[in-house]
Amino acid sequence: MVNRFFERNLTSVRDLTRADFELLFNVTDKIISHHATYDVCRGKTLGCIFFEPSTRTRLSFESAMLHLGGNTIEISSILSSTQKGESLGDTIKIISLYSDILVLRHPLDGSSKFAAEMSTKPIINGGSGTEEHPTQTIQDLYTMKKEMKKIDGLKIAIVGDLKYGRTVYSLLYGLSNYDVTIYLISPESLKIRTDSIYEIKKKLQILESTRLDDHLDDLDVIYVTRIQKERFQDKEEYFKVKGSYTIDKNVVKKMKRKSIILHPLPRLDEIPHNVDRSIHAKYFKQAEYGKYTRAALLGLIINNGFVNDISS
């Protein structure tokens, strides 16, 4: 089997084909089903560069690298020379000297694309501004495939902050590889940025609405997003839309029997904790899959033979 990921950057979901997703899903399945750790990354170091807070992405990358026998080093904006005014470009050049692969989270759009040009080692985008979060999409699509047994044919609502949520844009680009119907549900002020989905608008069947209730009995997947308070210039605007959509027990009752709720997390008030026990709630499973999908990605980028090793 050909390993198309070997020594490649992953800065955007736009770079992934359906075959790429399928390869990642197959490798993830193998990693999960073998119940074993691997040595494919032994002697290799993952450099984690996080200029924004992160729990799941950072820890799942670290955990994935350890699962594959590798090591991690970490730098954050607080403890790094960026506090002394060092540029991102220089920071990337330096860390790439000490690592075999890097994951970058940064508040600016296009930061990982730029970092990939500065780095001598492969770069993975761990979240760039309001632009993209490709590895979140890999785990989102994997969760859909795993929990719904398919992606083609699904009716998927993406709910909440569609303007600032970077996971939304990556997810839409990822879904453009599949035959799905998408419902974009948001307050008027948080509608999708059309200049960011220009290339896929014609490929996707999209329905835009402000009302989730009208579509509940039709949906297979409800992908809920947090309103991104930190990205609002005007905090009053945030309070106007805060709590616009709450997936509480009353909403859950109206959902199709086999439909699922996903969330890239962290959540605030958009999904109350008493929904966690519902059979529809798959967001913690989704977070768990994040470790294994990232392990699949790291293994494929670092080790050309991983795709064959894991098949044997």
Place this chain on the structure above:
Amino acid sequence: MKEANLLVRRIKNGTVIDHIDGGKGLHVLHALDIDGKDGNVIMIALNVLSQKFEKKDIIKVENKFLKEDDTNKLAVIVPKATVNIIKNFNVVEKRCLSLPDQIIRIFSCGNPNCITNSNENIETVMNVVDKKMLQCKYCKRILDVNKLTCI
């Protein structure tokens, strides 16, 4: 036309860019990296009354034959412009402008959160979608060329 009636004199050899939208002549110079440092004579006429347009700009660069890659940039910046290559006072080539794949350094990205608008040492690169739309290579936003500002 008699020489005396010409706003800028004819050139013997070089490139003439005519029918530039009024006011965009200086952008064209910037886009083509024409700064006069090579010692060639450059003639610029801004806001010339025109039959086709209300006002137009004209640039004549003596002893310099602009490359096709350079003049193609004009297809996005000033699509109505014409480019003539002059040799021995005669027009030897009326160049058709075709869209380039990329435009480097000329426009700022319209997305304020784009890495190219930060303090990083980075040149803007716009992938050309069509005559009206560019895509920032870094943040991937689709941008209306008429709303962009030159660097």
